[in-house]
Amino acid sequence: MLTREEYDEAYVLRSEGWSVSAIARHLCRDRKTVRSYLEGRRKPGVRLSPEDSLQRYVPYCRQRLSDAVHLPARDLFDEIVELGYTGGYSTLTRALRKHRLRPLCPLCCRNLSVAAQTRDQQGNEHVYFTILRLLAPPPHWGWGTCAYLTVARLSSSSRWRAVLVESDDFPYVVEAIHETLRRLGGTGSAWSLDPSMAAGAGKADRVMRDFVRVADYYDVTLEIDSPTSKQTSQLSGEDLRQIMRAWRTISSTCPLPTAQDRFDQLTARLDVRRTPMPSRREANEQTRLLPLPDSAYPAQIRVMRSVTPRGLVPFRGNTYAVPSDLAGTTVEVRWRIGESHVSIATAGGALITRHALAPPGARRTVTGSREPITPDRRTRPSPRPHPVPCRGGGYLPPSPAALAEAQRLRSKDPTGTQHWPNPQARVCVSDGAPEGSSWSDRSPDQEREREDERAGDRQTAAQTAG
Template identity: 40%
Template structure:
């Protein structure tokens, strides 16, 4: 302010610099508007500058995602070469106002009161289904995919597994796979009132799931009705899975590739989070190593069933692979049945007839498994249908004109009588009808000839009578 005031009085830049004890170049840049008071100029180039346009496009309201988490966007630009820290990144987002303002989100919600529940190590695993909208059409799972999330509240470690359905066999399979990823089984399992675990009205564990809990040696706790925030650890894991993984999942991935991407994110970013436990800072991985989890038993022998349609190539799809069946069932809906823990799957008709048994391959490997007898039967049927066994296929260049019946029908349709023969008339009937008139006709001819009977006349030299 003082430099501008002295300049307005007519002072020179050198006089102002001597008066204020500053360099003349500094005074000149402030007076010319090249520098702003309170903002220091950077001596090094801004590392965020090359990524401004990418962040703007990712957070754009029309073509991007204005609600994308800053942590997710930070991971993306780090992979693109950003060398700055997370705090510098968020400060750059705020100073440049790259995130659009959302009035709907700003006016919604409010403070929520909650209490922290103590969880000893290895005491509990919290489970929950997360429904994921907009599943890729290539998966064939319908409009939504399903993710079973399991979280250890003491350490904060969580893992999740994709599933086609939320029925009990898929729940049991996903429970086993998540427990493998967590490293074992805790003392108790906590669920909300899902129908595959308990009776929603009473909260009592069903007999079928009680056998599962007994098999793995875990007690089951069901959250009371209308009392939320009883499994906040898994709910926060659901939030992270939806925002950090599913929201940015690219198109064109198979379920197996999406699962590997989720496992890699959990190991790379989820387990390195810092937690304060009993006043000590440690990573999630360090805290998880302290949890006394029991070794995992063999998979519970639940039976998975899907109902695919047999393709014209006598194949059925199951978990990203194709298995052969005998020919003659194309277009029919069959049941693929697999018992967990078994290496064999069965293909069964609607009446319960077993069509084929195959060794199950790794899910979503794109394998094509054909039994030799199915291949031979399919080839024999195809060759017979094409005429290879009865003299070869029909000639494609033979001359086959229209038949007489076809030509007659064409003439009839066109109103033509081409080629019709005149009808043959039998005159015997006319001769028989004319005999009674013969005497009268002879008399008239005789009178005309001068009274000489017809048989008495003699022919002349020309042969005429």
């Protein structure tokens, strides 16, 4: 680097007729450095970083890596060296990381799945889940002394949805989670569960492992709120008052679908009241959620029921027929979430019959079995599929676009001179000779300047040897 004083002195000496080699010897600087300052390619007092020599090769590197994502950096380094790059390999790799020149492969990078791309665009949207206990449900529901309301709330807009379930056991909670997310229109990238959701299901450790599998199935991260921390999953006081007011309006003869519709209408009214009309569109754009899987997590619900004298088994507001000789006995009703049939087995596990599932709360009596009776097998659901990793590594030849970029780089080197495959011709052109000329085609002034440079090089070598 030349300082401002050295540059001014070199400029004055050049105007007096000094050669570049003489000025370089006078300033104890490299000849190429002095020439770059005198020709205006560098500014005095400004030091070039190692990456500055790579700037002109950045378009070629970006084009090359766009065509071949898995191109090794060593092969790319060899290519740009042939194009005139004089920097080091570490400078290239550092620039690749700093400027993110290598794009991510959509096939072998899980973060580029459809859901993950949407997650990157939306940010970290959280869904907070909590469960509320409601006393004295209608007797004809068959839920006992209390009902449970599972609530899902979004962190950004505070919108929430609620689903009524008859128990806080793990299968019922999983079913309610899917229904609330379906009403919200999707899921966030992270879930936060109220600690009571895991504690109320019995064995906390086992339930936590089950919830982790559910989160993997929905491709989200799972968090459990600490009982000692602030309950971020809890609803506001106004929302709780609205829920209790809606629950008190449900009469003892109200069907279950009607009660669920009242909570759906309540959440719709609160959405309109919470968000003003001008900013409602902006709130909807900010609350874009990830898509849900095609079906819910297939957890299995198992409940014990007593057979009525008429040979009917009550389950979810409907009754299912079994042989009349089983009247008064206890049977087990099995239903896997997402299936279209329900199975009835004895207390010992022997399968009795299988019926088509009726809508919850429809008060239907299902008789006759149209489904073949086969043993139920407990299967573990597989997580959502991810793209198969690609095997596109190795060297690939440059594309036409990369070759055009390389031709542009070959047209001029960093000093603004022509590139030639012949080193002798390149030296000839870089010293100022016209394109295609030889040493004898130079002007007398160029010959004298070249001779002065050679004499200066011989004198410097003699002094170094002495």
